[in-house]
Amino acid sequence: MRLPGYVSEPFYLFDRTTSDESQLYGPVNTLLGYLFPPQEYKVTPQYKGQVYPGSIDFTTLYIVRSARGHTKHPICFIEIKPAGHLGDFATRRAADCQMRERVDHLAAGLIIPKLIGLSAIGSRFAVYEYDEASQELTPPENARNPRIVNDTAPAARWAHDFLDAGVGEAKLLEVVRSTRDMCDAL
Template structure:
């Protein structure tokens, strides 16, 4: 079923995240562990949009070490409507890492907010599978929320409901 009519995350998508979250292969690059599941999730949510793999042109070398996966969802005119920055699970265990993740998200907004043509640019900060949702107001050049010291825990239904809200908002303003 399509995301627009689903009431919960599809079982196969949840299975993919469970497998990758618990898969411990020390020889595997962390980006290989996260890119597939998050790319599948964004393509499930945004079937008519594109979410190509991104390069880190606007980050310093020290920033790129911290980012495992960076995805942007573009509209049909190649303008950003949502971006996701994924870091390893270990980032959720230390307040200084969470603060650094928050600062990097705000730097992304500095780069991309003016390129968004709908009222809001959504951002997802994912520390492993812990989530913080950001919303950048294009007209006001503002970003919410302010810094908070913890990410949302893994609760599938509230996260699904929030993604439904985000996707609905993007689709409503992209037509």
């Protein structure tokens, strides 16, 4: 199944060199609205405040919730960062840390067996999966070496691309199908 043009085309229009992640909000809104129809799911953006004192940076997190039974429990989430962050160790590490923190907050009271999160850096994305039964989060966290600078969140983790009509799109649709199947089983 291919994403329709009205869903994929906005991803081609954003500036891939910008540090302004807000350029992705419209395309991601459209994508999530298509993948999780509002009759069955509620997509709620949440804006998180300053990253550190004096910062003017805000992060946006989209949480998908099932509308069946009026549940407020998360079933999926996506965190967005600008495309320029992919080439930098520190910004990838920060994105990885944020995903792990989001799972820490969202896993409490989980009503489905797995919570899936997408970390989007530009149009590329990594899949994070928390298994409720084992309490395991994949991909595993890479430890920071105290003596040398090591890449704790390799760029290869963001191996999939929303714009890849083959593998990337197939991975995205697999994640959505899995999430929707878990909701249907409730």
